Amino acid sequence: GDSVTQMEGPVTLSEEAFLTINCTYTATGYPSLFWYVQYPGEGLQLLLKATKADDKGSNKGFEATYRKETTSFHLEKGSVQVSDSAVYFCALREGNTGFQKLVFGTGTRLLVSP
Amino acid sequence: NAGVTQTPKFQVLKTGQSMTLQCAQDMNHEYMSWYRQDPGMGLRLIHYSVGAGITDQGEVPNGYNVSRSTTEDFPLRLLSAAPSQTSVYFCATSLFPDSAYGYTFGSGTRLTVV
Numbered sequence: 001g002d003s004v005t006q007m008e009g010p011v012t013l014s015e016e017a018f019l020t021i022n023c024t025y026t027a028t029g030y031p032s033l034f035w036y037v038q039y040p041g042e043g044l045q046l047l048l049k050a051t052k053a054d055d056k057g058s059n060k061g062f063e064a065t066y067r068k069e070t071t072s073f074h075l076e077k078g079s080v081q082v083s084d085s086a087v088y089f090c091a092l093r094e095g096n097t098g099f100q101k102l103v104f105g106t107g108t109r110l111l112v113s114p
Numbered sequence: 115n116a117g118v119t120q121t122p123k124f125q126v127l128k129t130g131q132s133m134t135l136q137c138a139q140d141m142n143h144e145y146m147s148w149y150r151q152d153p154g155m156g157l158r159l160i161h162y163s164v165g166a167g168i169t170d171q172g173e174v175p176n177g178y179n180v181s182r183s184t185t186e187d188f189p190l191r192l193l194s195a196a197p198s199q200t201s202v203y204f205c206a207t208s209l210f211p212d213s214a215y216g217y218t219f220g221s222g223t224r225l226t227v228v
Binding site: 042 | 118145147149154155156157158159162164170172204206211216217219220221222
């Protein structure tokens, strides 16, 4: 079946540092790809998405580019803030018809210190 | 505008006890899902529903029952709790079957089975 692999955390950064969280996937075809964020004590929220190869998703200063040649969707941010501390999940959409499920990676915890 | 409401937020059960995790939404979303979140495992789909009266199994359905009598509610039942069911449970809803449009997650129920 389809799967998503994320880098293990935690990722610990100082405020204003550059962030990269790696995500690669294994799937048939070219599935839609997502990043979800989970703040402490809350449910997951959609951060950004890309629905086809070479698309770039962006939101709140975060970006990720769908690279089909490397089957990757790495999350980046140029300057992180303490408020970005959260768990980040990479996910893909499985299937093309009916109820299309999300397959999640294991999550990467980001800790940003002042 | 409540969105997705999960109750309770925390629960401790003894092995063999039964309980129901509640999920209610006020967005008129047809599609609802239950996920469990475990360290190092990401989120895994337990059961899902594509509308009132229609449910289906996800990746890890054993030990859980669901029903969907109304659009608003999608309870998850544990008939005989086991320590392996210690986890954080999330309910998610979507307006469309295509998960590319994103899910709305509840804030979760943290369940401990002793």
